[in-house]
Amino acid sequence: MFNAVIFDLDGVLTDTAHYHFLAWQRLAEGERIPFDEAFNERLKGIDRMRSLELILSRAGRPYAPEEKRALAERKNHHYQELIATMTSHDLLPGALNALDSVREAGLKVGLASVSKNAPLVLDKLGIADRFDDIVDARQIANGKPDPEIFLTAADHLNVEPARCIGVEDAVAGIQAIKRAGMYAVGVGEPGVLTEADCVIHGLDSFHLSDYVR
Numbered sequence: 001m002f003n004a005v006i007f008d009l010d011g012v013l014t015d016t017a018h019y020h021f022l023a024w025q026r027l028a029e030g031e032r033i034p035f036d037e038a039f040n041e042r043l044k045g046i047d048r049m050r051s052l053e054l055i056l057s058r059a060g061r062p063y064a065p066e067e068k069r070a071l072a073e074r075k076n077h078h079y080q081e082l083i084a085t086m087t088s089h090d091l092l093p094g095a096l097n098a099l100d101s102v103r104e105a106g107l108k109v110g111l112a113s114v115s116k117n118a119p120l121v122l123d124k125l126g127i128a129d130r131f132d133d134i135v136d137a138r139q140i141a142n143g144k145p146d147p148e149i150f151l152t153a154a155d156h157l158n159v160e161p162a163r164c165i166g167v168e169d170a171v172a173g174i175q176a177i178k179r180a181g182m183y184a185v186g187v188g189e190p191g192v193l194t195e196a197d198c199v200i201h202g203l204d205s206f207h208l209s210d211y212v213r
C-alpha cells in the first residue's frame with residue numbers, strides 16, 4: 001500500500017513546461033543557438049542554471065559567468081511574462097481531481113518542484129492549500145535527477161520512500177523518483193519516459209486504485 005503521492009508541478013499539474021520551452025526558445029534564438037522540442041526534452045525538470053549550461057554547450061563560444069547570469073535572468077523574465085495571466089483555468093484536465101482523490105483516500109499529498117517560480121505558480125493556480133507539504137528549489141541543494149527533492153518531501157510527509165508514488169513528466173524527474181526508491185508514474189509518452197513504472201497521458205487518467213498493491 002502507498003501512503004503518499006508526490007506531484008511535480010511544471011508539465012504535470014499545469015502546462016508551464018510549454019512556457020519554459022517558449023522562454024528558452026526565445027533566449028536561444030537571440031543567441032543564435034539551435035533549439036527545438038527534442039532538445040528541450042533534456043531540459044525538463046532541470047533547474048535554471050543547469051538548463052542554461054546545456055543550451056550554451058551548443059553555442060560556438062564560451063560565455064563569461066556574468067553573461068550567464070544575465071541570460072538566466074532574461075529567460076526568467078520571458079517566463080514570468082508568459083505566466084503573468086495564469087489562473088485556476090490553467091490547471092490541466094484531471095489535476096484537481098487527482099489531488100483531491102489522493103487526500104480523500106487518506107494519503108498525504110506532496111509537491112516537489114525545482115522551480116523558483118513554484119510558489120508564484122501555485123498561488124496563481126489557487127492550489128497551495130491542497131498539499132500537506134511543498135518542497136521547492138529553496139529547500140534543496142541538488143536538483144533532479146538527484147533524488148534529494150523527493151526524499152525531502154517524503155521526510156516532511158513522514159512517509160517511507162517505498163510507500164510513496166512520484167508523478168513526473170520529465171526524464172530527469174522519473175530518474176529522481178526511482179533513485180529515491182519510489183513508484184514512478186510518468187505523465188507523457190511511454191517511448192520517452194522509459195524508466196517509469198507506468199505512463200499515463202495526463203492526470204485525467206490518474207486513478208489511485210491502479211497503483212494500490
Ligand code: BG6
Nearest residue numbers: 010020044045046048115116117
Ligand atoms: C522545472 C522545469 O520544474 O523547473 C524546468 O521543468 C525549469 O524546465 C526548472 O528549468 C526551474 O524553473 P525556474 O522557474 O526556477 O527557472
Ligand code: MG
Nearest residue numbers: 008010011169
Ligand atoms: Mg515537470
